[in-house]
Amino acid sequence: MADDAAAGQPTDRDEINRSRFLAQATVAMGGAVGLGLVIAILPTLWPKPELIAANKGFSPVKPDEFAQLKASLDKPVKINFQKRVTDGYLVEDQDYYVWGIHMTPDEEQSFKNERPELFDPKSSGYVSFPVGTLGFVMFSSLCPHLNCKYAWDDSLKGFLCPCHGSQFSKTGVHIRDKNGNYIGPSPRGLDPVPVQEQNGAAQVEWVKYKANEPGRIIVSYF
Numbered sequence: 001m002a003d004d005a006a007a008g009q010p011t012d013r014d015e016i017n018r019s020r021f022l023a024q025a026t027v028a029m030g031g032a033v034g035l036g037l038v039i040a041i042l043p044t045l046w047p048k049p050e051l052i053a054a055n056k057g058f059s060p061v062k063p064d065e066f067a068q069l070k071a072s073l074d075k076p077v078k079i080n081f082q083k084r085v086t087d088g089y090l091v092e093d094q095d096y097y098v099w100g101i102h103m104t105p106d107e108e109q110s111f112k113n114e115r116p117e118l119f120d121p122k123s124s125g126y127v128s129f130p131v132g133t134l135g136f137v138m139f140s141s142l143c144p145h146l147n148c149k150y151a152w153d154d155s156l157k158g159f160l161c162p163c164h165g166s167q168f169s170k171t172g173v174h175i176r177d178k179n180g181n182y183i184g185p186s187p188r189g190l191d192p193v194p195v196q197e198q199n200g201a202a203q204v205e206w207v208k209y210k211a212n213e214p215g216r217i218i219v220s221y222f
């Protein structure tokens with residue numbers, strides 16, 4: 001070895017130092033790439049305010065689906081619509097749907113009694129738009145737990161989320177079992193979205209709320 005050093009050849013110690021340097025450089029590069037990815041992904045998780053404002057707005061409901069909703073007092077109707085969405089660069093039409101509920105006047109009153117948080121400005125579950133007016137409510141199709149798409153289940157006569165089993169009544173109340181425990185982990189009842197009538201046609205506004213929070217925090221309109 002002494003001969004190697006004397007001859008200008010790499011020694012064992014040189015090899016160990018080189019390996020250690022390469023290992024540390026690899027870890028540092030991996031960390032930098034990871035940090036870059038986190039920085040790139042973060043804005044997509046929480047949209048910028050100007051992007052939120054740009055995507056706010058109502059979309060028309062298809063007349064045949066609204067007619068179907070008007071005729072359906074026993075079960076919800078899936079209401080499909082397209083929304084023009086921009087990510088700041090591209091503009092495109094994307095497909096969305098909500099669950100529409102048509103209520104009798106008695107059901108409308110029960111809805112207000114069963115979902116007091118929606119109407120109480122002091123509640124974290126309050127929504128600042130009229131809800132349950134004219135006998136209609138539309139619920140976001142995203143489960144309040146982790147945003148899976150739930151669906152109406154005829155045998156339950158309620159909504160069921162396939163991901164973790166949360167169950168909701170027709171009016172969006174998070175259902176409890178006979179022991180009083182909530183069925184499934186949803187932190188709140190179903191989330192309503194704004195509905196309005198314009199020139200005799202129904203319109204709906206897509207609203208995305210923060211998942212897995214007891215309160216309703218609007219995250220975006222796309």
Ligand code: FES
Pocket residue numbers: 143144145146147148161162163164165166184185186
């Ligand atoms: S996403 Fe619906 S219960 Fe978890």
